[in-house]
Amino acid sequence: MVSTSYKLLLLAVIGITVTSGTATAIVVGSPDIDATLEDDNVSPGEQKTIEISLVNSGDLESGSAQNPALNSDVTTAKGLTVSFKPGDAPISVKNSKRSLGTLQVGPKTTVPFDISVDEGASSGTYEARLKLNYEYASYISERTGSQVENEETRTVDIEIDVTDDATFNVTDIDSEARVDSTGTVAVSVENTGGSAARNAAVTLESQNQDLTMSGGDATSRFVDKWEPGEVRTFNYRVSSSEAAEPEPYGFALSVGFDKENGLRTQSVSQSVAVAPDPQQQFSVVNSSSSVAVSNTGTYEVQLRNTGPLTVEDASVTFTSQNADITFGQSSSTTAYVGAWEPGEVRTVRVDTTASPDAEDRSYALSASVQYEDQEGDTSTYDDVQLSLSPAPEQNFDVSNVETSLQAGEDGSLSAIITNTGTRDVENVVITWESQQSTLSTKETQYAVGNLAAGESANFSFGVDVSNSAEAGARQFDFGVSYRDDNGDRVEADTLEVRSRVAGSQDEFDIEIQNSTLSVGQDRSITFTITNTKDTTLRSIEGKAFVNDPLSSSDDETFIAELEPGESETVSVQLSAGSDALEKTYPLNLDFQYETPDGEKRVSDTYSLPIDVSDQSESGGTPLWLVGGIGLLVVVGGIVWYRRQ
Secondary structure (H helix, E strand, O other): OOOHHHHHHHHHHHHHHHHOOOOOOEEEEEOOEEEEEOOOEEOOOOEEEEEEEEEEOOEEEEOOOOOOHHHHHHHOEEEEEEEEEOOOOOEEEEOOEEEEEEEOOOOOEEEEEEEEEOOOOOOEEEEEEEEEEEEEEEEEEOOOOOEEEEEEEEEEEEEEEEOOOOOEEEEEEEEOOEOOEEEEEEEEEEEOOOOOEEEEEEEEEEOOOOEEEOOEOEEEEEEEEEOOOOEEEEEEEEEEOOOOOOOOEEEEEEEEEEOOOOOEEEOOOEEEEEOOEOOOEEEEEEEEEOOEEOEEEEEEEEEEEEEOOOEEEEEEEEEEOOOOEEEOOEOEEEEEEEEEOOOOEEEEEEEEEEOOOOOOOOEEEEEEEEEEOOOOOEEEEEEEEEEEOOEOOOOEEEEEEEEOOEOOOEEEEEEEEEEOOOOOEEEEEEEEOOOOOOEEEOOOEEEEEEEOOOOEEEEEEEEEEOOOOOOEEEEEEEEEEEEOOOOOEEEOOOEEEEEEEEOOOOOEEEEEOOOEEEOOOEEEEEEEEEEOOOOOEEEEEEEEEOOOOEEEEEOEEEEEEEOOOOEEEEEEEEEEOOOOOOOEEEEEEEEEEEOOOOOEEEOOOEEEEEEEEOOOOOOOOOHHHHHHHHHHHHHHHHHHHHHO
16 A cells, blocks of 8 residues: 555645646656455365455556556556465465466455365464565656656455365275276275265365266265264276276365255365276187188187176177178177186187179288176177288189981990099089080089099089980080088089080991882882991881872881891882883982890981983884884985985
């Protein structure tokens, strides 16, 4: 505050300035700072942060209307420092001096001080001292800007009430928190005060982002009445991020409660350290696969529970990162494991398919382990990296193709099949898949059996070739299937074989003995039949076919049996009508016969020439001869006439 004599001096100066006829203002004033302690209640043994509020209301005795900023200059405390001393209060102050800088007229400024109350402090009201030290401009000339600087030191008494209210102290912490999971943190707290706390809210607040309370940064537990000396244990759910480390993290615990007099108060916050356990982990011991390109096989993985927990209801989910590797029709599949102790190795098997577009390379897979911990919480460990390299596609090759295929004959096609894959296969079956109208197989499948990698086996198909089949090259397609490791039948690539079909070969060689027939004549025509086949033919029934003017009264023949190359002569009865012309007519023959296996067949039609003449069977002069003689007579007459 400015002294009275100093004020009088300033007023005198103002008066002199005014009487001299000038209109220059003189600004006179000083800061006016009040200090109060908002919460002055403390308890023995308590550690607390108290907050002292400072309000500068200013004392302006002479101001400037033309330059209001000068008014603020004289009421502003500059270089303000605040020192808090215990006085007669049973407390100790940590960092008792604060530097606030400038304090202008306006809203309050709060200055915090950390104090500790003596354990044995008696109840009562004590006075601590607050020392304020600052500078200010007490006088400013509006005309010249000259000013007078002052330094002020003030001491303010601050009352502190020591009461025997409830106080709290953390006695034990038991943490089940775990990195990348949620666990229970049990905090035991004792009421160390002399009074009961009512309607207490015990709040645990996280001081970091890696460990948080379930539902937010802080959570509370309620106690209706908490007697002195009573220890209460509170369970909090704490979630730990994947980025957390197994080391102590800071939490703050505070208790809000009603005192004996019904007033609501807040205890001093206590630091609590929570160290999460290491993350529950699983590691890959080994993996193997029987999966081949364009096939389904078993993918087997051995996983170890690397701890630290025994888990329950564990399951492993596999996920493919590429569409060429699938689990059935899905990109993921799950296998159940169950209870799993630390250090235990479990083997997990899943059916896996490599598409026909898959390559002989390594494909990335990932696995996650879902489990229940000892508290019954469900957690997931995602950091399991795997790979799968499918074996080359299972293939077969065909070689040494031998055929005996001829139009109109029973033949065969035989070859050798080789397992050119890298795996042994079981129950190999070859299927005839050729679709040709003139060829048909007697059986459509050939069972090869088991084939080890690189092993070969013979197969053969009996083939019927129709008479209408034309000679030339043919393509024969064979499907190959086998049983895989899962017992499923798998189709391999189609095998393609090229071979030739020979043209038809006549069953018989026909040699006619007498092929001349006169007009009007009826006679027997004989011919020799020879079996040109390599097999014996039986029940050979011949049938002759002629057209008008030829006719037959006996057009059938029969031979009981012809061995290969054997011949026999037969005959049919033919007649030439009177209207027959002198020319060659066809005699058509076909034969029905029986092969050695009892099959009845009909031969191609054989056409034999029958020469018809106009000469009678009694032997008269042929017309050509009569005509020739007549022609010679005519020519001779002409010659004789000319010579005359």
